[in-house]
Amino acid sequence: MARKTPKQTQAESRRIATTGDIEVSTYLEIAKEISGEQPAVTAEAVSGAEREAVVVIDFGSQYSMLIARRVRECQVYCELLPHDAPWEKIADLNPRGFILSGGPSSVYEPGAPLAPAYIYESHLPILGICYGMQVITKQLGGLVAPGAKREYGHAILHLSDPDSPLFAGLPPSTPVWMSHGDKIEEMPPGFTALAYTENSPIAVMGDGDGIFGLQFHPEVAHTPEGKTILRNFVYRVCGCKGNWTMGNFINESLARIKEQVDGGRVICALSGGVDSAVVATIIHRAIGDQLTCIFVNNGLLRREEVERTLKVFQQNLGMNIRYVDASERFLARLKGVTDPEMKRKVIGEEFIRVFEEEAKKVGRVDFLAQGTLYPDVIESTSSVSTASAKIKTHHNVGGLPARMTLKLLEPLRYLFKDEVRQVGLELGLPEEMVWRQPFPGPGLAIRIIGEVTKEKLEILRSADFIVMNEIKKAKLYRQLWQSFAILTDVKSVGVMGDYRTYGYLIAIRAVTSEDAMTADWARLPYEVLARISSRIVNEVPEVNRVVYDITSKPPSTIEWE
Ligand code: XMP
Numbered sequence: 310m311a312r313k314t315p316k317q318t319q320a321e322s323r324r325i326a327t328t329g330d331i332e333v334s335t336y337l338e339i340a341k342e343i344s345g346e347q348p349a350v351t352a353e354a355v356s357g358a359e360r361e362a363v364v365v366i367d368f369g370s371q372y373s374m375l376i377a378r379r380v381r382e383c384q385v386y387c388e389l390l391p392h393d394a395p396w397e398k399i400a401d402l403n404p405r406g407f408i409l410s411g412g413p414s415s416v417y418e419p420g421a422p423l424a425p426a427y428i429y430e431s432h433l434p435i436l437g438i439c440y441g442m443q444v445i446t447k448q449l450g451g452l453v454a455p456g457a458k459r460e461y462g463h464a465i466l467h468l469s470d471p472d473s474p475l476f477a478g479l480p481p482s483t484p485v486w487m488s489h490g491d492k493i494e495e496m497p498p499g500f501t502a503l504a505y506t507e508n509s510p511i512a513v514m515g516d517g518d519g520i521f522g523l524q525f526h527p528e529v530a531h532t533p534e535g536k537t538i539l540r541n542f543v544y545r546v547c548g549c550k551g552n553w554t555m556g557n558f559i560n561e562s563l564a565r566i567k568e569q570v571d572g573g574r575v576i577c578a579l580s581g582g583v584d585s586a587v588v589a590t591i592i593h594r595a596i597g598d599q600l601t602c603i604f605v606n607n608g609l610l611r612r613e614e615v616e617r618t619l620k621v622f623q624q625n626l627g628m629n630i631r632y633v634d635a636s637e638r639f640l641a642r643l644k645g646v647t648d649p650e651m652k653r654k655v656i657g658e659e660f661i662r663v664f665e666e667e668a669k670k671v672g673r674v675d676f677l678a679q680g681t682l683y684p685d686v687i688e689s690t691s692s693v694s695t696a697s698a699k700i701k702t703h704h705n706v707g708g709l710p711a712r713m714t715l716k717l718l719e720p721l722r723y724l725f726k727d728e729v730r731q732v733g734l735e736l737g738l739p740e741e742m743v744w745r746q747p748f749p750g751p752g753l754a755i756r757i758i759g760e761v762t763k764e765k766l767e768i769l770r771s772a773d774f775i776v777m778n779e780i781k782k783a784k785l786y787r788q789l790w791q792s793f794a795i796l797t798d799v800k801s802v803g804v805m806g807d808y809r810t811y812g813y814l815i816a817i818r819a820v821t822s823e824d825a826m827t828a829d830w831a832r833l834p835y836e837v838l839a840r841i842s843s844r845i846v847n848e849v850p851e852v853n854r855v856v857y858d859i860t861s862k863p864p865s866t867i868e869w870e
Contacts, residue, residue, distance in 0.1 A: 361549050362386045362402040366394075368412030368422055368440050374687060376408055376438065376528040378725050379536055384551040385543045388723070389687055396427045406434040406519075406547035409441025411526065415455070415491055416440070416447040423448055434519035434546045436539075439489050442514070442522030449497035449520075456492040456508075463487075463531065464506040466513070473503045474545040475513070475521055479534050485512070486531035489524060519546055555731040559591065562720050566595035573675035575718055576668050579604040579630070580750070581618040584680030584721065586742055587733040591720050592678050593628050594736065600678070601629045603667045605660060608636025608766070609752030612774045621739060631671070635663045643754060643761045649870035652761070656751045677715040681722050682729060684824075746791045747825070755870040759798040764851075769796040771849045772815045776841055780819070783837045790822035792831070794845075795858075795869045803846075803853030812853030815845055819857075820867055828862040 363380050367373045367389050380387035388402060389410075407428050414421040424444050428435060437445040443453045466485045468476050485506070493511045496502065500520075504513035512524045521542070527535030543549045570592075577589050579602040592600050602622065606615050615632075622628045642655050668674060721729055733743040753769050754761045772794040780792045799814040817838070822828035842855040858865075 359550065359552065360386075360403040361405050361552065362388060363406050363408060363543050363547060363549065364399055364402060364404045365389045365408045365410055366392050366424060366428065366441070368392050368410050368414065368444070370411035370413070370438075370440065372526055372528050373410040374684065376410060376539075378727075379528045379539050380408070380543060381553055381725065381728070382536070383540045383543055384553045385547075385549045386553040391690070392422045392424065394425075396425070399427070404431070404433060405549050406436070406543065407431075408542075409435065409437040409444055411439035411441060411488075414440065416443045416453050417491075434542070435521070436542050436546075437520075437522040438528070439524060439526060440491075442493065442524055443491055445520060445522050446493050446495075446497055446514075449500075449516075451493060451497035451500070452495035453491050454494040456490055459490045460487045460492075460508050461489075464508065464512075464525065466504050466506055466525065468504045470501070470503040470515075473513075473515060475503070475515070475538055475541050477541050477545060478537050483534045484532065485525035485527075485535070486529050487525050493522070493524070521546070555728060555735050558724070558728075559594075559732060559735060562591055563595045566592055566718070566720055569718065570596050570599060570676060573599065574671070574673060575600045575676040575678050576671055576674050576715075577602045577678035578664060579618065579622065581610070581614055581742075581745075582680075582748060583726075583733060583743055583745055584682060584729060586621075586738055587729050587736065588678050588680045588719075588721060589622065589628065590626065590736045590738060591732065592718065593626060598629050601631060601671045601674075603664055603671075604630055604632045605663050605667075606632070606634045606636055607639045607656060607660065607752060609639065609656070609754045609761070611748070611753065611777075612770045617741075621742060631667050633663055633667055635659070638663065640761070640763060645760060647759050649755055652754045652870070653751050656754060660750075675716060676718040678718045678720070681719045683721075683723050683725055686722055744787055746786070746789065749868060755868050756793060757796045758869060765796055768813060768849060768851045769794060769815075772796070772845050772852060775844045775848060776817060779837055779841045779844065783834070785819075785831075785833070785837070788821070789831055790820050790825065790828060791867060792817075792819035794818075797869075801854050805853070810853045813851050814854045814856065815849075815852050816869070817841060817855060817857050818867065818869070820862070822862075822867070825867060828867050830857075830859045830861055833857070 363385055365373060365376050365380070365387060373389055377387045377389045386402075390398060409424055409428075412422065416423070429448070435445065437443070446453050464485055464487045465482050467482050468479065470476070471479070471481060487506070487509070492509060493514065496511060496514050497516070499516045500514045501517070502511045502513070503515050506512045506525075509524050514522045523538070526532060527538045529535065544551065575592055575596065577585065577592065577600060579585050579589055589600065589602050604618060604622075619630065619632060623630050639656065639659055642659050643652065646652050646655055721732075724732065730743050734740070749755055753766055753773070757765050757769055776792060776794045777786075780786050780789065786792070795816040795818060797814045797816055800811055801814055803810040803812055819831040819833055820828040821831050838857055845852055845855050
């Protein structure tokens with residue numbers, strides 16, 4: 310069957326391409342300063358002998374990034390690009406199909422974003438999700454109208470055409486997750502309804518030639534068969550082979566790093582976190598001693614952290630590491646500082662100083678390696694600047710020496726966090742490091758309310774060590790986004806033996822979260838809380854009271870400062 314003629318004109322597509330200018334974020338500006346050139350978002354990361362990718366065209370849905378992750382879980386490389394991305398950027402990826410994401414707009418509103426003409430002119434398969442389905446409907450000559458009422462939440466999808474390639478392996482009826490206000494009033498010519506729900510007679514539509522629309526969200530966990538549908542689309546409709554594996558990624562990455570660095574020298578700041586650990590390991594695997602890692606001990610790390618990090622990288626992996634114990638310097642700079650943002654500023658600035666001094670000692674250096682991940686890239690190129698983007702921008706990049714003129718080396722630039730972990734494991738990093746919970750750059754300084762002192766750091770380290778130990782013993786560590794202790798500036802009265810005590814109050818924070826943007830307090834078993842509390846008051850003499858933080862984010866944040 311012949312592909313429909315796109316109703317969108319070239320003029321229209323040009324207009325779309327210029328709406329919503331992409332905001333160049335601070336991140337890219339700083340990166341440019343460092344590298345002297347803007348890092349290009351290219352398709353270099355596509356793996357396998359034969360490049361293939363599915364491209365998600367982003368219309369601003371909160372789930373857009375999730376679609377890309379789901380496709381990659383099917384071992385098909387996927388990138389998320391703005392709806393006004395130029396064709397050249399996409400052609401480079403060798404796309405096998407497009408997914409049009411959901412979005413907050415209504416297609417019939419003036420200026421609503423539409424798909425560029427090349428999507429239809431490419432004659433590649435297209436899957437429109439929610440708003441994406443409405444975009445297809447409008448652009449190919451159907452009719453979208455406001456629904457009588459918003460449909461939000463669970464619905465049961467009934468297949469009217471179980472033979473559609475999209476439905477292979479699906480039961481006749483299956484739960485799906487809906488979230489839409491508009492509905493398809495009239496399908497474009499040549500389309501038929503392939504499935505329905507109680508409220509949506511056209512819950513899935515198709516043209517019999519590779520273009521599909523879904524009214525529901527297959528990417529969310531609430532649609533249990535969603536991944537099967539996406540898998541069917543990428544394999545059965547787009548004909549992908551599925552060559553996106555971390556093994557392939559590593560092989561290609563090693564070759565690319567060798568080529569890019571070409572005998573030059575690279576420095577990398579090691580923090581003990583998973584991203585910098587994986588960056589350092591993959592670069593070391595590629596170029597060995599041409600890489601020097603700088604590990605700054607700011608005196609704000611947790612117990613045994615320095616020793617553990619040095620053991621893995623220096624002893625086990627044989628990396629070239631410059632370890633700097635700068636704890637006294639940081640502590641001196643933090644004297645009298647109580648404001649949380651001032652703490653961050655002081656720590657960030659001092660880090661740059663120490664890093665620069667150490668980097669000078671390395672001699673000639675050409676590249677600065679950085680653990681930038683794909684969500685950072687997406688956030689920094691999207692027009693919506695989120696709070697989390699600011700945190701990341703500030704901390705991932707703010708900690709770098711902007712005055713140095715180095716080229717950037719970012720081998721993880723196209724990976725999601727779970728992929729980084731897989732790469733770490735395949736490179737032989739210890740599980741403990743790969744699955745480490747996030748730890749903030751300013752470290753324990755923002756978990757001590759008020760002034761940071763040596764004494765308080767020791768108290769917090771002891772309490773924190775017990776929390777970590779008990780959480781790990783209870784096998785809860787991986788389920789929690791973060792779990793830690795906070796040393797408050799409250800002192801309270803207690804009794805020990807026959808004596809009155811006047812000691813510190815320690816708070817315990819344990820949260821579950823997907824991405825740190827929102828979080829819920831973890832319902833830790835009482836027994837675990839009891840053990841943590843009892844051990845802290847018994848083993849840390851300065852502490853006589855322990856409380857558990859039971860607030861979610863929002864309105865609280867995860868860290869107390
Ligand atoms: P909040 O406290 O804002 O934290 O809910 C969200 C996530 O960000 C981490 N965080 C930081 N990370 N430098 C960092 O590198 C910081 O200054 C910082 N502040 C918060 C926090 O641990 C959580 O994972």
